[in-house]
Amino acid sequence: MEQAQRLQAIPPYPFAEIARLKDRALAEGWDLIDFGIGDPDLPPPECAKQALASAIEVGPMNNYDESSYGLPAFLESVSTWFGERFGVDLDPKGEVKVTIGSKEALAKAAWAYIDTGDVSLVPTPGYGVYTFNTQFAGGEAYAMPLLPEAGYLPDLDAIPEDIAGRAKLLYLNYPHNPTGAVATEEFFKRAIEFAEKHDILICNDAAYSELYYGHEAPPSILAVDGGMERAIEFHSFSKTYCMTGWRLGWVCGSRDGVAGVSRMKSYVDSNVFPALQQAGAVTLARGGDHARMVRDVYQSRRDTLVEGLRSIGWPVDPPQGTFFVWAPSPKGMTSADASARILSEAHVITIPGSSYGEYGEGFIRFSLTLRADDVEARIAEAIARISRLGLSFG
Ligand SMILES: Cc1ncc(COP(=O)(O)O)c(C=O)c1O
CATH class of the missing domain: 3.90.1150.10 (Aspartate Aminotransferase, domain 1)
Known part of the structure; x- marks a missing residue:
């Protein structure tokens, strides 16, 4: 066929x-x-493995998690971790949604927001998932060059007005695969201003947020003024905790943005295995x-x-x-x-x-x-x- x-x-x-x-x-x-x-x-981490084993024993874990956003224990653990790490107050009821790692959720953001003829602004070089899923959804991916001389940050002023006018999503990814660049709060501020001007939702892929070298931990875009209104951020257990095969992550930030991804997900998948969510909650609390x-x-x-x-x-x-x-x-x-x-x-x-x-x-x-x-x-x-x-x- x-x-x-x-x-x-x-x-x-x-x-x-x-x-x-x-x-x-x-x-x-x-x-x-x-x-x-x-x-x-x-x-x-040992705590993740033990928490998974005991969650399976304690059960009942074998049924669908029918909650709309995930197990309360998981969502509350994300909210606590986020507050401590980034100083951002996330409401576990509505501003956090469990995901099957970050890849599928990044893809579903495109499906939730892009119609035929719409544009996603995507970093290049960059993770192909943003581009491919924008195209699957009938949209157009506009490549924003990331150049070494600009610290691998896109020049938002160089985006033509007609493209910016058609853009619905701005994908960012810091710390960045493949260049290893980290964004500053100033850059995130500029991105939020740009998104406000053109009515765009920012999707910041933060899968590598905990892999940094030097004294300063990279910021979350949600900690910057306007971030909670204009952005959603995708996090993952894959890289920080060496749990790629577990398929566990979350999307958080703008209540509307999280609701959009969540609604799209509800037609395609079901919430992550509850025992994994329990293990994730423990890992965030004890995996530092x-x-x-x-x-x-x-x-x-x-x-x-x-x-x-x-x-x-x-x-x-x-x-x-x-x-x-x-x-x-x-x-x-x-x-x-x-x-x-x-x-x-x-x-x-x-x-x-x-x-x-x-x-x-x-x-x-x-x-x-x-x-x-x-x-x-x-x-x-x-x-x-x-x-x-x-x-x-x-
Ligand atoms: C930039 C970036 N985002 C997201 C992912 C997806 O990670 P996961 O779905 O395991 O959370 C990867 C994996 O390589 C990546 O490099």
Whole structure:
């Protein structure tokens, strides 16, 4: 059966191609060092595992959670955590909704708000889900270039008036995949002014909010004046607590915005397994030490990788957040050529920046989530292998 036009019209999901190449290399017995997909190698917090096990025992957990936004214990735990972390007072009744991780909810925001001919403003390079789902919903994704010289923040003044006039959603993502950039409160303030002027709902993807390096934790857009009226923010247990497979997150912020996503979800899925929600509530209350440990581990890996790449002449800036290192492509090579050569000759997996949209060209992405007994030693081994390729930079 032929797939729908809307599905045929878009390219394969980027990681599918990487997974295919990786399977082939593994089948041929290569010793791969994998800086590919951003899926944490570290374990989830003990408190999460124990809370899940006991929630299943205590039950009854086997039925639909028929509440409209999620279990009260989960929503209250999010509200408490949010207040402590960001100083934002979220009403657990109406300003928070449990989600199946953040990906599906980011997608459903497009389905909830975009009609044929409407526009979503999307960051490029960026996570493709914003673009693809806008297109599925019949809308148009307008690519906002994120440039290194602007700190990877979009220039909202450069958006043409007619595009801004048709825009209903502004997707942002800080800390940012793939560049590792972090936004300032000043930028969020500017984004809110822009959204007010053009009557736009801001969707801030904060899946990496707890992965930052340095003293200052990144802000929430909801903490900025007007944020609670103009924005919704998407959070996730995936990256902070190394729980990607658990599929747990939440959307919060503007009551209307949360209601829109929630209404869309009610036609497509049902609330997350109640035992997982219970475990999530405990994790937010007790997982702070784990999140600190995770940050320390990635910071050390980040420094090893960045220093190692610099030692072979590769001019790389350390990311301020996320577990990604965004490195300029070697001289004279497209990002796809660079990643392919590094894979075929050094047996090191990276992701070409072109997978993240037009403005990702010219860069390749390393994820610090590699699996190995001694990760730092594997990073050093990857640098040694790459240095033997004799690539030139800058
Ligand atoms: C920017 C960004 N947002 C959202 C997600 C989705 O995460 P999850 O659905 O596991 O919460 C990812 C996953 O890679 C991501 O990179």
